[in-house]
Amino acid sequence: MKKYIGWWIWLVPGWIAAQGRPVGINLTGVVDWSTELVFTNAFLQSREWIPHDTIEWGAAWDSGVSVPLNKNGYPLEIPYRDGIHPPQLIRALMNWGPDYAYPSGKYRLVVAGSGQVRLWGAAEGRFTCPVDTLVPVRASAGGVVLEIERSQASDPIRDIRFIYPKYVQEYKEKLFTDEFLRFVSDFETIRFMDWANTNGTKVSQWSERTPEGYCTQAKNSGVAWEHVIALCNRTHKNAWINVPHLADDAYMRELATLFRDRLDPGLKIYLEYSNEVWNGIFAQNTYATNAAQALAYTGEPWEKAWKYTVRRSADMFHIFETVFGASSSRLVKVIPCFAVNDWLTDQMLMYMQDPLYNPWKVKADAIAIAPYFAHDVANQIGERKEEDTISTAEILARTRASMAAAYASMDAQKAVADKYGVKMLAYEGGAHIVATWAHVNNEQLTKKLIEANRSPEFQAIYCAYSDYWYDHTKGDLFCFFSSHVTPTQWGSWGLKEYMDQTNAPKYQALQNCVFSKNTTQTLARERTSAPVFVFPNPAADGTFVVRHAMHAPQVHLYNADGQALPAHFVVLNTTEIQVHTAAKGLIWGILEDKTTVQGFQVVCH
Numbered sequence: 001m002k003k004y005i006g007w008w009i010w011l012v013p014g015w016i017a018a019q020g021r022p023v024g025i026n027l028t029g030v031v032d033w034s035t036e037l038v039f040t041n042a043f044l045q046s047r048e049w050i051p052h053d054t055i056e057w058g059a060a061w062d063s064g065v066s067v068p069l070n071k072n073g074y075p076l077e078i079p080y081r082d083g084i085h086p087p088q089l090i091r092a093l094m095n096w097g098p099d100y101a102y103p104s105g106k107y108r109l110v111v112a113g114s115g116q117v118r119l120w121g122a123a124e125g126r127f128t129c130p131v132d133t134l135v136p137v138r139a140s141a142g143g144v145v146l147e148i149e150r151s152q153a154s155d156p157i158r159d160i161r162f163i164y165p166k167y168v169q170e171y172k173e174k175l176f177t178d179e180f181l182r183f184v185s186d187f188e189t190i191r192f193m194d195w196a197n198t199n200g201t202k203v204s205q206w207s208e209r210t211p212e213g214y215c216t217q218a219k220n221s222g223v224a225w226e227h228v229i230a231l232c233n234r235t236h237k238n239a240w241i242n243v244p245h246l247a248d249d250a251y252m253r254e255l256a257t258l259f260r261d262r263l264d265p266g267l268k269i270y271l272e273y274s275n276e277v278w279n280g281i282f283a284q285n286t287y288a289t290n291a292a293q294a295l296a297y298t299g300e301p302w303e304k305a306w307k308y309t310v311r312r313s314a315d316m317f318h319i320f321e322t323v324f325g326a327s328s329s330r331l332v333k334v335i336p337c338f339a340v341n342d343w344l345t346d347q348m349l350m351y352m353q354d355p356l357y358n359p360w361k362v363k364a365d366a367i368a369i370a371p372y373f374a375h376d377v378a379n380q381i382g383e384r385k386e387e388d389t390i391s392t393a394e395i396l397a398r399t400r401a402s403m404a405a406a407y408a409s410m411d412a413q414k415a416v417a418d419k420y421g422v423k424m425l426a427y428e429g430g431a432h433i434v435a436t437w438a439h440v441n442n443e444q445l446t447k448k449l450i451e452a453n454r455s456p457e458f459q460a461i462y463c464a465y466s467d468y469w470y471d472h473t474k475g476d477l478f479c480f481f482s483s484h485v486t487p488t489q490w491g492s493w494g495l496k497e498y499m500d501q502t503n504a505p506k507y508q509a510l511q512n513c514v515f516s517k518n519t520t521q522t523l524a525r526e527r528t529s530a531p532v533f534v535f536p537n538p539a540a541d542g543t544f545v546v547r548h549a550m551h552a553p554q555v556h557l558y559n560a561d562g563q564a565l566p567a568h569f570v571v572l573n574t575t576e577i578q579v580h581t582a583a584k585g586l587i588w589g590i591l592e593d594k595t596t597v598q599g600f601q602v603v604c605h
Contacts, residue, residue: 065082559583
């Protein structure tokens with residue numbers, strides 16, 4: 001919220017909309033080796049606990065013993081004794097990526113409970129807990145290892161925080177790093193496929209999701225949905241979510257309810273069933289084929305997977321519509337399609353019209369494709385054994401030549417989308433210059449591919465690619481893949497390699513050819529002299545009345561960090577609205593109608 005002397009101007013989430021080139025970003029997964037530093041508390045990005053024997057030398061790095069944990073992921077007691085194995089300690093790894101990706105300096109180590117922890121690697125020391133101290137970290141020494149060496153069962157170690165130097169005084173107010181928020185700011189939608197560890201996830205029930213208060217968010221079950229919502233609310237970005245392929249109906253209802261109640265009501269939710277269920281390399285493809293078989297769907301195995309994708313997408317759409325209301329404009333219902341096969345897209349949209357696969361008669365709003373280019377460039381070099389002789393210029397020439405096929409796929413898919421009256425989106429996209437199969441471990445080839453991806457010429461390539469999508473094909477939202485990723489033999493997927501990189505050509509292309517064309521329109525409105533009264537204030541039980549002189553205003557509540565707060569509203573009469581919220585502390589409120597916006601504050605105990 002911003003207040004200026006004279007006129008008061010309120011910048012309301014959801015009023016800032018990109019014009020011209022709607023663009024989204026796929027965030028890379030939250031893991032300890034990532035170059036994307038998401039949280040001010042580095043421990044939230046740590047690897048899950050690794051158990052090991054208490055002996056110093058000769059023990060296996062990971063004993064494989066299952067150490068009992070509480071609901072937030074902390075051990076009940078250390079050393080842990082199961083009567084079979086030697087006593088167990090546990091360790092977690094932080095910042096295990098390249099040293100240039102995270103800062104050196106004095107970190108704040110905060111640990112509650114009674115016991116002892118040890119740091120080694122890029123930080124050193126043993127600390128009796130509870131502890132709150134500053135610890136020097138030398139990034140050049142590698143990552144940081146935190147070990148719990150002793151934790152009392154009566155007062156176990158908990159609430160571990162390892163705060164980046166910049167945030168040692170403000171980590172309680174800032175969940176996300178400023179650098180991460182700045183990167184996200186230019187996009188209008190965030191796709192959370194990798195945050196949810198969608199590919200191959202084993203999560204099927206709501207109880208198996210990662211809790212909001214879990215000690216690390218780098219779990220196999222993905223980042224807590226509450227953190228997904230917090231990021232979207234904090235940055236005022238739409239959420240593109242991938243619902244696990246194993247998720248049961250109860251999971252979907254709980255997820256829909258959580259997003260309905262906690263996501264800023266001005267933001268949209270893009271709904272996608274899993275990720276690339278048509279792709280045989282993923283476990284969700286096999287699952288879908290078998291599930292279709294159980295439903296007596298006919299056809300080849302791949303056809304069954306397509307049909308089940310439509311069926312489960314329809315189930316998901318129906319559940320979310322039931323929770324949100326069938327007419328809700330907040331939902332964007334997406335059918336994921338295979339970019340190079342427009343015939344398949346036509347088939348899937350036909351299936352959506354068949355009650356066998358769509359008994360709810362729900363309607364899709366969009367198809368989504370991944371129109372990557374340069375799929376064959378890397379393997380072709382390997383097959384021809386050109387890795388020692390080929391130049392960066394030649395790799396780039398072949399890359400540019402490959403774009404025609406991607407353009408043809410865009411146009412063909414758009415024709416199908418238009419036929420059925422739906423939008424065409426890109427759930428992923430960009431350069432696909434990566435070797436596979438027999439060529440993936442060819443070190444010389446990998447080196448050449450990385451050099452090509454780092455070439456300044458990629459700015460022009462990505463600009464031409466974006467121009468074609470938006471101006472020629474007339475595609476809608478395009479979610480580029482991916483945010484910050486270290487290049488390896490598995491690909492150079494990142495728009496940037498690390499967070500403070502300034503010379504990343506792919507990201508520069510978006511700045512110059514996408515972001516710059518999105519003139520943001522801020523619908524700021526003047527605060528009128530008509531007063532707004534709030535009573536009682538303070539509100540002892542979170543219930544208060546807002547009295548106003550506006551025409552049928554809507555009410556929005558936010559905490560001090562700008563995050564939307566869930567609340568229940570009852571219109572008492574034409575001038576009074578009763579509000580109830582479970583939130584505590586100082587709350588910002590906004591009333592807005594078509595011509596006016598007014599703000600207020602209330603304290604809830």
